[in-house]
Amino acid sequence: MVGIHVYVEGGGDRNHLKTELRQAFTKFAKNAGLKGRMPRFIAGGSRENT
Numbered sequence: 001m002v003g004i005h006v007y008v009e010g011g012g013d014r015n016h017l018k019t020e021l022r023q024a025f026t027k028f029a030k031n032a033g034l035k036g037r038m039p040r041f042i043a044g045g046s047r048e049n050t
Helices: 015-031
Strands: 005-008 040-043
Touching: 005 015, 015 040
Parallel strands: 005 040
Antiparallel strands: none
């Protein structure tokens, strides 16, 4: 099975903010019908870091 990683800009430089951002994207994906084949969301922080 192939895993999908989605890098998203944002989340700041604090771990709790990155966690909240990942949780929000996960909720969005579940509501979009991707349940069971979820991508892994990675909060990259700033635009340059992402």
